Amino acid sequence: MNFDIEKIRSLFPLLHQEVHGKPLIYFDNAATTQKPQSVLDALTGYYNHDNSNIHRGAHALADRATRYFEETRETIKDFIHAREAAEIIFTKGTTESINLVASTFGRKFIGSGDEIIISTMEHHSNIVPWQMLCEEKGAILKIIPISESGEILFEEFEKLLSPKTKLVSIVHASNALGTINPVRKIIQAAHSLGAKVLLDGAQSTSHLEVDVQELDCDFLAFSAHKLYGPTGLGVLYGKREILEAMPPFHGGGEMIKEVTFEKTTYNEIPFKFEAGTPNIADVIAFKSSLDFINGLGKKAIKAHEDELLAYANEKMGEIKGFIPVGTAPEKVSVLSFNINGMHPYDVGMMLDANGIAVRTGHHCTQPLMKRLGLEGTVRASFAVYNSKLEIDSMADNVAKIARIKNK
Amino acid sequence: MSSIKDIQDEIVSEFEILGDDKESTIYFIMELGAGLEALPEVARVEDNIIKGCQSKVWLIAEEQDGKVHYMADSNTDITKGLISLLLRVLNNRAPEEILNAKLDFVERIGMGSIIGSQRSNGFASMIKQIKLFAFAIQSNQNV
Numbered sequence: 001m002n003f004d005i006e007k008i009r010s011l012f013p014l015l016h017q018e019v020h021g022k023p024l025i026y027f028d029n030a031a032t033t034q035k036p037q038s039v040l041d042a043l044t045g046y047y048n049h050d051n052s053n054i055h056r057g058a059h060a061l062a063d064r065a066t067r068y069f070e071e072t073r074e075t076i077k078d079f080i081h082a083r084e085a086a087e088i089i090f091t092k093g094t095t096e097s098i099n100l101v102a103s104t105f106g107r108k109f110i111g112s113g114d115e116i117i118i119s120t121m122e123h124h125s126n127i128v129p130w131q132m133l134c135e136e137k138g139a140i141l142k143i144i145p146i147s148e149s150g151e152i153l154f155e156e157f158e159k160l161l162s163p164k165t166k167l168v169s170i171v172h173a174s175n176a177l178g179t180i181n182p183v184r185k186i187i188q189a190a191h192s193l194g195a196k197v198l199l200d201g202a203q204s205t206s207h208l209e210v211d212v213q214e215l216d217c218d219f220l221a222f223s224a225h226k227l228y229g230p231t232g233l234g235v236l237y238g239k240r241e242i243l244e245a246m247p248p249f250h251g252g253g254e255m256i257k258e259v260t261f262e263k264t265t266y267n268e269i270p271f272k273f274e275a276g277t278p279n280i281a282d283v284i285a286f287k288s289s290l291d292f293i294n295g296l297g298k299k300a301i302k303a304h305e306d307e308l309l310a311y312a313n314e315k316m317g318e319i320k321g322f323i324p325v326g327t328a329p330e331k332v333s334v335l336s337f338n339i340n341g342m343h344p345y346d347v348g349m350m351l352d353a354n355g356i357a358v359r360t361g362h363h364c365t366q367p368l369m370k371r372l373g374l375e376g377t378v379r380a381s382f383a384v385y386n387s388k389l390e391i392d393s394m395a396d397n398v399a400k401i402a403r404i405k406n407k
Numbered sequence: 408m409s410s411i412k413d414i415q416d417e418i419v420s421e422f423e424i425l426g427d428d429k430e431s432t433i434y435f436i437m438e439l440g441a442g443l444e445a446l447p448e449v450a451r452v453e454d455n456i457i458k459g460c461q462s463k464v465w466l467i468a469e470e471q472d473g474k475v476h477y478m479a480d481s482n483t484d485i486t487k488g489l490i491s492l493l494l495r496v497l498n499n500r501a502p503e504e505i506l507n508a509k510l511d512f513v514e515r516i517g518m519g520s521i522i523g524s525q526r527s528n529g530f531a532s533m534i535k536q537i538k539l540f541a542f543a544i545q546s547n548q549n550v
């Protein structure tokens with residue numbers, strides 16, 4: 001493995017601290033990742049040197065900030081292999097990206113009796129916007145069932161598809177289970193009936209090479225904070241012809257071409273969807289996150305994380321009372337589990353007491369938990385800076401905890 | 408029966424022995440829960456769940472010889488431990504005594520930093536519900 005963990009860790013100041021007197025082990029990366037020094041430097045650098053409003057001022061600072069801002073857009077375009085930077089829209093995050101599509105694409109193209117398909121394993125942010133839209137429009141939400149192992153039942157999906165299907169909105173990689181969904185097949189099937197496809201890439205973009213042209217998805221939504229970038233910033237990718245056909249989202253500055261009291265004409269994409277002064281500092285700093293990821297390379301990242309996941313499965317599998325949740329063969333580095341006879345909150349609390357940060361609960365996927373008959377799980381999710389030593393420590397602690405109820 | 412003040416002092420000294428060791432403290436709280444009087448299965452219903460707790464906590468109360476008798480349970484061991492601490496201080500006392508109780512042990516053992524802010528809110532909900540039951544029973548006694 002050509003992965004120098006110590007060197008990578010040295011780039012993340014936050015990792016070097018103690019929690020409850022123990023060295024921090026951060027395994028809550030599916031919730032949010034930590035930020036490398038280069039991202040922090042870019043943030044302060046922007047405020048120290050370049051702060052000004054973009055796309056409007058006729059002065060050097062505004063010019064510089066605008067250039068940096070648009071450079072990030074270009075970098076994202078390359079990162080997801082979009083045709084052009086105009087297809088990249090900045091939002092507050094995955095949630096806002098999905099809501100943007102529901103409000104604009106939904107407003108124009110989805111009507112009474114039309115159908116939207118999602119899956120059982122969606123995050124609430126890929127459920128609720130569609131429920132709201134369906135309620136408003138009299139459209140119908142259809143749910144793809146899953147297997148015990150946490151995989152979409154593809155034949156069931158094909159049965160749900162019909163000419164009434166206008167949109168399929170599906171998670172690329174599940175935050176609660178790690179399952180990587182067969183999105184290429186899903187997209188092909190949906191397109192064959194004229195439906196558009198939105199991919200929730202909140203979890204996939206940090207682990208997998210995502211090529212929107214190759215996949216041929218119509219939309220991709222993701223969040224910077226899960227990609228070693230700043231919080232409160234996200235991306236919506238959309239194909240040009242669809243974005244152009246969609247009405248604007250918010251009204252205000254930046255998104256207009258000309259405003260008169262009689263009639264307003266709208267700006268070109270992407271600006272049509274970016275009303276108001278955007279999150280300039282975070283957009284500019286996000287480029288450093290992508291540079292960091294590109295520097296390591298997605299292939300190497302995936303290989304490292306696969307190795308961690310396999311190691312964790314092996315180590316934890318030896319523990320009496322360990323119950324893995326989500327056992328699909330294709331997974332990103334998410335290990336969801338329960339301990340026989342114990343509530344996930346108790347397990348999480350005891351891990352925290354040992355400096356190990358995991359997530360416990362329903363992971364914003366209550367319908368999925370209901371389907372699996374669980375109140376929740378403990379979730380350890382791994383990132384580039386995690387090591388096998390840390391997994392050893394978690395396994396030792398989980399073994400100790402599990403013994404309470406599994407003698 | 409010891410006074411509310413004495414029991415709280417006792418709890419504080421038990422936690423002092425544990426010191427800053429978070430792990431032992433959590434284990435200790437979980438073990439306390441095991442000593443909780445079993446809640447009858449019929450009482451484990453939605454209506455008896457305390458609102459505002461992340462975990463499920465069932466609490467019921469009845470009057471016994473002018474005192475309030477509480478029974479409780481939870482689906483998580485830590486929460487069970489927490490409610491058992493509260494009942495150790497407040498169970499089987501006159502409603503008035505419960506309503507006037509100053510639960511200073513919570514602050515003295517640094518409960519907030521042991522269980523975190525979300526669970527602290529839940530803990531406050533438990534205290535509130537215990538007092539509401541005491542109030543209801545007191546109101547009944549006065550008619």
Ligand SMILES: Cc1ncc(COP(=O)(O)O)c(C=O)c1O
Pocket residue numbers: 030031092093094095096123125126171173174175200202203223234364
């Ligand atoms: C699969 C998935 N979708 C959507 C989201 C929502 O992302 P955000 O909160 O950044 O909008 C998350 C984040 O937890 C996620 O994991």
